[in-house]
Structure formats: structure tokens, C-alpha cells
Amino acid sequence: MSHDNDFPENHDALRTRTHARPRPAKKPLATQEGQRIPTRRADERAYPLETPGRSSEPRAPRAQVPTDSRAPYTRAPGKPHPSRSQTPVAQTSTSRPSKTVFAVAGACVALALVLFSVVHWQSTRPIDIMVNGQELQMPRTATVNDAFEAAGSPATAGNMLDIDGELLQEGSGTAYTATLDGHELDPSAAADTPLDGHTSIDFTNGVDVEEPSNVAENQPIAHGVQDVGHGPLHIVTQKGQDGSGTIKTGQVSGKQQVIEVTSDPVDTIMKRCYPDTQGEKVVALTFDDGPWDDTNELLDVLRDNGAKATFFTVGNRISGNGADTVKREVAEGHQVATHTWDHAAGDGQSVNLSYMSAEQQREEITKGFQAIEDATGQKPSFVMRAPGGNFPTEVWSNVEDLVVADIGWDVDTTDWKRPEASRIAAELMRVTPGDIVLMHDGGGNRKNTIEGLRIALPKLVQDGWKFVTIDELMKYPTKDS
Numbered sequence: 481m482s483h484d485n486d487f488p489e490n491h492d493a494l495r496t497r498t499h500a501r502p503r504p505a506k507k508p509l510a511t512q513e514g515q516r517i518p519t520r521r522a523d524e525r526a527y528p529l530e531t532p533g534r535s536s537e538p539r540a541p542r543a544q545v546p547t548d549s550r551a552p553y554t555r556a557p558g559k560p561h562p563s564r565s566q567t568p569v570a571q572t573s574t575s576r577p578s579k580t581v582f583a584v585a586g587a588c589v590a591l592a593l594v595l596f597s598v599v600h601w602q603s604t605r606p607i608d609i610m611v612n613g614q615e616l617q618m619p620r621t622a623t624v625n626d627a628f629e630a631a632g633s634p635a636t637a638g639n640m641l642d643i644d645g646e647l648l649q650e651g652s653g654t655a656y657t658a659t660l661d662g663h664e665l666d667p668s669a670a671a672d673t674p675l676d677g678h679t680s681i682d683f684t685n686g687v688d689v690e691e692p693s694n695v696a697e698n699q700p701i702a703h704g705v706q707d708v709g710h711g712p713l714h715i716v717t718q719k720g721q722d723g724s725g726t727i728k729t730g731q732v733s734g735k736q737q738v739i740e741v742t743s744d745p746v747d748t749i750m751k752r753c754y755p756d757t758q759g760e761k762v763v764a765l766t767f768d769d770g771p772w773d774d775t776n777e778l779l780d781v782l783r784d785n786g787a788k789a790t791f792f793t794v795g796n797r798i799s800g801n802g803a804d805t806v807k808r809e810v811a812e813g814h815q816v817a818t819h820t821w822d823h824a825a826g827d828g829q830s831v832n833l834s835y836m837s838a839e840q841q842r843e844e845i846t847k848g849f850q851a852i853e854d855a856t857g858q859k860p861s862f863v864m865r866a867p868g869g870n871f872p873t874e875v876w877s878n879v880e881d882l883v884v885a886d887i888g889w890d891v892d893t894t895d896w897k898r899p900e901a902s903r904i905a906a907e908l909m910r911v912t913p914g915d916i917v918l919m920h921d922g923g924g925n926r927k928n929t930i931e932g933l934r935i936a937l938p939k940l941v942q943d944g945w946k947f948v949t950i951d952e953l954m955k956y957p958t959k960d961s
């Protein structure tokens with residue numbers, strides 16, 4: 481049986497009582513104090529009086545037991561119980577301030593932890609945002625570009641255009657157009673714009689951008705060439721002159737654009753026209769690609785018929801016998817002009833000056849003139865015939881200061897195909913006043929050409945026709961048709 485520790489001061493008395501009489505089951509203190517005492521039987525009240533050696537004084541009511549008297553039995557073992565003689569006030573005055581400090585500090589730490597947790601939660605919790613009508617959950621630190629990728633790249637990039645607006649690089653424009661909460665973002669800063677604090681973003685296709693470019697002032701503005709009219713005489717009637725102004729140059733395309741004109745360029749005007757002999761039976765016979773082996777025989781035929789002609793020579797043929805032939809041509813009143821230095825061989829493929837570089841084009845012409853001057857000791861005629869008859873405007877703009885006129889033709893005998901002499905003669909017989917006739921003294925066997933002339937010229941002379949040089953023909957007025 482356990483001790484009854486509730487009332488140690490009555491221990492002996494209780495034990496004595498236990499031996500004397502079975503004790504009723506113990507009730508909770510509250511019950512004992514509040515209920516049992518008032519209802520105690522008369523014999524129970526008599527126990528203390530019957531106990532031998534005990535004071536006859538009535539037992540103090542349990543309710544009078546000082547509360548402090550029980551304190552030592554509820555303290556932790558080993559801890560000394562403060563003496564009742566110690567002043568409780570003095571003890572309280574040394575412990576209460578430290579408890580308060582600790583309590584306040586603890587509260588502060590707890591509050592700080594709570595605040596930190598709230599802030600951390602706020603900063604790291606995902607955000608919900610509508611991307612092109614689709615609700616996405618994104619990290620709070622996400623950017624516009626993150627949303628673009630998370631939404632599956634819902635827009636197509638623009639392109640890079642050159643300064644003329646032509647497509648230069650596909651997909652090199654802005655990646656997308658982003659509208660954040662109804663506000664369209666600057667494309668250059670859109671990608672890194674944070675999403676936090678916003679509720680919706682819409683992506684539409686990127687826009688085209690123009691290539692980077694440079695702008696320079698006081699730059700030459702190249703003049704153009706106007707190719708006007710019809711006819712075998714191709715005469716420069718107005719020399720071109722470059723202008724100046726502000727030029728924009730595309731850094732990728734290299735294209736140039738005139739932004740502002742300081743002085744206007746003046747176009748070259750290359751006019752095609754006809755000599756107007758007003759019905760006079762005048763014809764210009766022309767021979768290309770010589771001098772050649774048969775040129776002297778051809779010169780004999782012309783001489784015998786009192787006919788003058790124009791020879792468009794190939795410069796690199798004018799040496800040795802060729803130089804002598806050219807001298808004879810000049811001596812007998814013919815006109816010697818150039819058909820270029822080597823018939824636009826090499827890069828020109830022997831047919832077209834425009835296949836050559838600008839520098840080569842000029843050399844072809846100047847060396848052709850020089851070869852004639854070297855052979856004859858005289859300045860040549862500054863008209864020419866372009867190889868293949870090809871003299872596009874871009875060549876004109878490059879050589880217009882070297883050449884007075886390019887000479888075409890009205891009648892093509894196609895003698896270079898070596899048709900029968902009678903067919904060449906027949907072509908010659910159909911000339912009209914002011915015609916320029918194309919034939920060849922070089923480039924191969926020209927026996928048929930010579931024979932055709934031998935047939936036709938006497939008949940034409942008899943019929944009143946006169947054969948003049950190009951220079952003589954160009955003294956006539958011109959007409960447009």
C-alpha cells in the first residue's frame with residue numbers, strides 16, 4: 481500500500497487509524513475538502529478523540545493546510561527548497577527581469593522567423609499568368625522570354641531586310657512582339673522583363689528589322705546613262721556628271737541609297753539616230769576584225785570603184801603586215817577606227833565588253849586607239865564599234881569620255897558565215913540612202929566578201945551611189961527614224 485503523501489504531518493495518526501479501522505477509498509482532494517467534510521458521520525469525527533497519546537485539540541481542517549507546505553514535494557529532486565525564513569520578495573526581485581528579457585527576445589526571434597518565412601514564401605511561390613490565353617504557372621523569378629519558351633514559342637520571328645526593303649536574312653528580325661498586361665514592350669528589352677506582378681502576356685509575331693547601315697555626307701552620287709532613240713549611230717549627246725549628297729550604305733548588303741542630294745547628278749545621254757542624207761545616195765561600208773591577210777585585196781576593189789570605207793580594227797592585229805595595211809587604209813582615204821584591242825577576249829569572251837571589269841573595258845578601247853596611232857602616226861578617229869555590237873549603258877557610263885560614238889549598222893550582209901558572193905552582192909544592192917553596211921575583212925577567209933563587192937560596187941556606182949566614211953556620214957544631220 482502506498483503512502484498517503486497528501487498530509488505528511490498526520491502520517492502517524494492516519495497509520496494508527498488504518499489499523500483501527502478500514503479507511504474508505506480515497507477521494508480527490510477537492511471532494512474531500514468540498515464535500516466529504518460537511519457530510520462526515522458523527523463517529524468519524526470522534527477518531528482523533530479516541531487516539532491514545534494524541535492531543536485532544538480538534539484536528540485542523542484540511543482546508544487550512546498552507547499551500548506552500550506542499551511545494552517541496554512537487555519540486556525536482558536535488559533542488560534545495562528555499563527556506564521559509566527567506567524573504568520571497570527578495571528572491572523575486574532578482575529573477576523576474578531576466579525572464580522578461582528572455583521572453584521578449586524569444587518573441588522577437590519568433591516574429592523574425594515568421595516574417596522571414598512569409599517573405600521567403602512570397603518571393604519563391606510560383607505565379608499564375610495567362611500566356612496567349614493559356615494559364616501557366618511560372619517561377620516568380622521568370623522573365624518574358626521564359627514565358628515564351630514555356631508556352632511553346634507561340635510566335636514567329638521577323639526578318640532582316642536590306643535598306644531597299646528586300647529580304648536579307650530570314651528570322652533575323654525581332655523574336656516576337658510581347659504585350660504585358662496590355663502594354664507592348666520594347667523589343668530590345670522584352671526578353672529580360674520580369675513577369676512578377678503581372679497577370680497576362682500575349683505574344684504575336686516579331687517584326688522585320690532593317691540591316692545596320694552607315695550614313696556619310698558629301699559622297700559622290702553616280703550619274704546614270706539614258707539610252708534613247710533608234711538607229712545605227714550611237715552618239716553621246718550629253719556627257720554625264722556625278723552629283724554629291726548624303727549616302728546610306730547597308731552594312732550587310734553593301735547597297736547604297738541617296739538620302740539627301742546636295743548637287744544633282746547629270747545623266748549621260750546616249751542617243752541612237754540615223755544620218756539624214758535627205759535622199760542623197762550615200763552609203764557607209766564598214767569592215768570589222770582586220771587587218772587580215774585578205775585586206776589588201778579588198779582595198780584594191782574599193783580603190784578600183786572609188787569607194788571609201790571605214791575599218792574597225794582589232795588592235796593586237798596591227799603589227800608587221802597588219803601595220804602596213806592600216807597605213808595603206810589611211811593613205812587611200814579610208815577611216816581607221818577601233819574594234820577594241822583584242823575583240824574583248826579574256827573576261828569579255830570576245831563578244832561583250834560588259835563581261836570585263838571597268839578597268840579592262842577602258843584598256844580595251846585606249847589600247848585599240850593607241851595601236852592605230854602607233855601604226856599611222858596620226859590620232860585615230862574616236863568612234864568605235866563594240867565587239868558583237870554590245871555596248872550597254874553600264875559600259876557607256878564607264879568609257880563615255882573616251883569615245884565619240886559607237887557605230888552600229890542598218891544592213892548585215894552576214895558575210896562572216898561565208899555565204900556565196902552573189903548573196904553578199906544581193907544584200908549590197910538593197911541599200912538605201914544613209915545606210916551603214918556591216919562586213920568583215922578579218923577573222924577568216926574573206927574571198928566571198930571581196931567577190932561580192934567586186935560584183936555589186938560597179939553596179940551601185942553606175943546607179944549613182946557614193947561610198948563615204950563614218951566621219952563623212954556623221955556630218956549629215958541626224959533623224960530619229
Ligand SMILES: [Zn+2]
Nearest residue numbers: 768769867868
Ligand atoms: Zn568583230
